[in-house]
Amino acid sequence: MSGFNIKVTDVRGDAPEAPDAGGGGQAPAADETSAGKISINASDLVEDRYHRLRLIKWWDQQLLADTTVVVAGAGALGNESLKNLALLGVGRLIVCDMDGIETSNLTRSVLFRQGDVGRQKADVASERAMEINPDVKAIPIEGDLRFSLGLGVIRRSAVVLGCLDNIAARVYLARHAYRMGKASIDAGLDTVNGDVYTFTPPEGPCYECRLKEADRKEFRRRQSCLKMSRSEIDLGGKVPTAPTTASIASGLQSQIAVRAIHGLRIPTGRRLGLYGMSDVFFDITLEKDPDCPTCGWMECLAEREVFESELSAEANTLGDLLGVIRAQLGSEEAYLSLEDDREVIVGLTCVCGARRDLVALAGDLSEDDALCEACEETEPMKPDVRSQFDGSEGFNDKTLAELGLPPLHIVKGADPDGNEVLVEFTGDLEKFFG
Ligand SMILES: [Zn+2]
Ligand SMILES: [Zn+2]
Structure with a gap:
């Protein structure tokens, strides 16, 4: 819609000159007031909830x-x-x-x-x-x-x-x-x-x-x-x-x-x-650190293609996810890689030799939950942690949520030749965002 222009006198007086926000480019400075006029579209005259916001030139x-x-x-x-x-x-x-x-x-x-x-x-x-x-x-x-x-x-x-x-x-x-x-x-x-x-x-x-x-x-x-x-x-x-x-x-x-x-x-x-x-x-x-574990080592996935699967964290299992990863990569040896993301505790072992199988997220299981029931040891049992799953672990019937993966998450599948696929649990989209 073509607007019509209205001159508005600046009632605030001269604003101090806006400094550059740094790094070059155009800052949205206090330009509309220092210029002494702003341009208003016909829709801007509608006095609804957002009227004063819309008067900001770039809004x-x-x-x-x-x-x-x-x-x-x-x-x-x-x-x-x-x-x-x-x-x-x-x-x-x-x-x-x-x-x-x-x-x-x-x-x-x-x-x-x-x-x-x-x-x-x-x-x-x-x-x-x-x-x-x-x-x-x-x-x-x-x-x-x-x-x-x-x-x-x-x-x-x-x-x-x-x-x-x-x-x-x-x-x-x-x-x-x-x-x-x-x-x-x-x-x-x-x-x-x-x-x-x-x-x-x-x-x-x-x-x-x-x-x-x-x-x-x-x-x-x-x-x-x-x-x-x-x-x-x-x-x-x-x-x-x-x-x-x-x-x-x-x-x-x-x-x-x-x-x-x-x-x-x-x-x-x-x-x-x-x-x-x-x-x-x-x-x-701030300075960039070339040895930073995040930006120095991890991959930014922003430019990578994401496969929007029908999987849902609550409704689907590790077996379902491995099926999607293998179909996408065309390899029966493809696996789920949670590296850079999270680690899963698949068991706890005590110094007395006792072992307890369980599935929990590393960092989410308390020390009290990890005390041995077979002996008097007061130190928590040692977690057996892993970040790769190929289906041989016996967890194929566990839901993705039970493995500690949230709704709408994106995980990486890989095969032994180094091919990779990013799989999103897009089946959660409707339920999550409504
Ligand atoms: Zn960094
Ligand atoms: Zn023990």
């Missing part, structure tokens, strides 16, 4: 309505970002959190009420986001995002927001985003300081690049091991902080996300934030 409300965003973590930061994205009319929000609401969350969580204590954060945050804006569909994922967020969900999302309280979850989220080649914007809080890390994989550094070797070693050890206790995962979310800092960090995070959705340039490989005791904003360029 595309329909694009936002058609967009999915993953918000990992529904604590102080997640509450703020979900509130922002719901107000902005982002059509689909994937809300991941494994925890319940505690009374101490109520000082920093705009979406939670006293009566919500004891309920799941992901559930309540989703309900409230849809209450703020009924145009929004929020989908809760209750569980550990390392295991419960399917890569196919990220594949269908424009951007991934990290609103987490521990480094372990951040690393896994960053890996998921890296593997799907999605921009990830990770916010963090510490007392009155707040910051946002921005990454646009596969270019530039990733979140894991900044970790020290000792931290990486600990992750590698933990990845093939039993579950970390809450006290081992940083401070288990008990970081001293305030809602004011969460608003600032999430506000910045949400605004960068909206620009990313519009295809506008966003800072990449940067740490932006506020020193809250001196009101100084900082902007730090």
